[in-house]
Amino acid sequence: MTEEIINILKDQFNGRVSIKEKRPGIWQLFLPFYHEDGDMIELYIQWENGRWKISDFAMALMRLSYQYDIDTENKERIFQKIVSENGLIEDNGNIFVYAGNDNLYPTILQYVQGIGKVTSMRYFKREIIENLFFEQLDEFIMSRLQEYRPLKKIVPILDRNDLEVDFQLTPNGYPVFLFGVKDVPKARLAAICCLEYQRTLDKFRSYIVHEDFNNIPKNDIRRLTSACDKQFVSLDDFMENAVKALERER
Amino acid sequence: MIFSEKLIHKLLNCPKEIVQAPGKPRIEKGHYRIGFELQSVDKEYYFNAFGRYNSTFPENFSVGLIYFPKNEKGSYEILRCNGLHGEHKLFPHHLSFHIHKITIEAIENHLKEDSNIEFTDQYVTFDDALRFFVKYINLNHDDIQKYFPGKDLQLNLFDD
Numbered sequence: 416m417t418e419e420i421i422n423i424l425k426d427q428f429n430g431r432v433s434i435k436e437k438r439p440g441i442w443q444l445f446l447p448f449y450h451e452d453g454d455m456i457e458l459y460i461q462w463e464n465g466r467w468k469i470s471d472f473a474m475a476l477m478r479l480s481y482q483y484d485i486d487t488e489n490k491e492r493i494f495q496k497i498v499s500e501n502g503l504i505e506d507n508g509n510i511f512v513y514a515g516n517d518n519l520y521p522t523i524l525q526y527v528q529g530i531g532k533v534t535s536m537r538y539f540k541r542e543i544i545e546n547l548f549f550e551q552l553d554e555f556i557m558s559r560l561q562e563y564r565p566l567k568k569i570v571p572i573l574d575r576n577d578l579e580v581d582f583q584l585t586p587n588g589y590p591v592f593l594f595g596v597k598d599v600p601k602a603r604l605a606a607i608c609c610l611e612y613q614r615t616l617d618k619f620r621s622y623i624v625h626e627d628f629n630n631i632p633k634n635d636i637r638r639l640t641s642a643c644d645k646q647f648v649s650l651d652d653f654m655e656n657a658v659k660a661l662e663r664e665r
Numbered sequence: 666m667i668f669s670e671k672l673i674h675k676l677l678n679c680p681k682e683i684v685q686a687p688g689k690p691r692i693e694k695g696h697y698r699i700g701f702e703l704q705s706v707d708k709e710y711y712f713n714a715f716g717r718y719n720s721t722f723p724e725n726f727s728v729g730l731i732y733f734p735k736n737e738k739g740s741y742e743i744l745r746c747n748g749l750h751g752e753h754k755l756f757p758h759h760l761s762f763h764i765h766k767i768t769i770e771a772i773e774n775h776l777k778e779d780s781n782i783e784f785t786d787q788y789v790t791f792d793d794a795l796r797f798f799v800k801y802i803n804l805n806h807d808d809i810q811k812y813f814p815g816k817d818l819q820l821n822l823f824d825d
Contacts, residue, residue: 473695
């Protein structure tokens with residue numbers, strides 16, 4: 416059996432493969448596919464019910480768990496979507512796929528691609544996703560709110576460059592100043608800006624879009640609520656309700 | 666985050682203490698796992714440590730240290746002791762126990778911080794690796810005695 420599979424794989428991989436029996440009936444394949452840290456992607460193959468079973472014996476999820484756990488329904492949903500959309504199957508952490516002699520090569524490539532996507536879920540770490548907040552906000556405003564003539568990085572009070580607002584929208588004759596807030600320093604700066612605008616400018620509205628309203632301490636929320644006209648508790652909330660809110664400003 | 670050789674040396678070797686004890690080991694999705702939190706004794710640096718081994722192939726294990734900078738978001742995997750899981754890109758056709766370590770070179774070349782490895786003969790089992798690891802990172806003696814006293818952690822994990 417070993418010789419048979421070696422010959423099949425050597426032929427299909429043009430000689431760039433080695434294989435070692437890991438346990439009776441389970442062979443580890445050594446192919447030039449690597450994780451970002453240089454470790455080889457773990458691939459095992461066994462003959463099962465007249466076909467080849469290619470699996471990782473849960474090594475991909477073990478590796479992912481060093482810094483990222485699939486510990487919420489949403490993460491599990493994304494994980495299962497990656498697995499199924501790449502034509503793979505998962506059972507108690509083991510990710511596998513079946514192949515015949517004739518399609519081992521393409522199936523292994525498909526398998527490795529799927530494993531790579533699973534281990535890339537580490538890029539979904541909160542601190543990385545958070546960094547996308549402003550990009551996503553920017554993209555939404557500049558693509559979906561064009562009707563309200565969006566401008567970026569506006570200084571509403573002359574000579575006060577320290578009181579810059581992220582966006583200005585103009586649904587009617589007066590501006591709507593919009594701040595994206597994802598942390599406490601930005602929440603405080605937005606509150607200070609809004610208060611100063613009130614002291615200096617005649618007519619305007621101020622909007623806050625929170626990355627996560629619940630992440631801002633109570634006292635800061637109180638200050639913001641007092642200083643600004645409207646808050647959106649999340650980017651999703653803003654994306655869903657921005658147009659309605661801006662239409663009411665007309 | 667700007668790393669220097671001096672900082673890396675300090676992160677790896679500064680005296681450390683456990684602030685969140687390793688919980689009861691558990692099996693999850695095909696692997697056994699433990700984890701604990703540490704800080705440097707001078708409270709300047711914070712870390713997570715993890716231990717994993719595969720439930721089918723216990724020789725496929727990892728014990729690692731993750732550094733969390735105090736004043737910025739994000740984390741860095743600065744050390745990982747690996748078992749015999751497979752080859753490494755730097756040394757194809759060679760199976761060996763090895764240690765991943767953060768390097769300035771990897772960071773400067775925008776590679777994963779721990780993509781450099783060195784071979785080791787300091788351990789052959791998960792237990793050995795864990796004991797090697799806690800000494801290597803300079804965990805204080807009392808914590809070693811308190812949390813990692815036995816010799817058969819892997820067997821105990823299986824018993825659980």
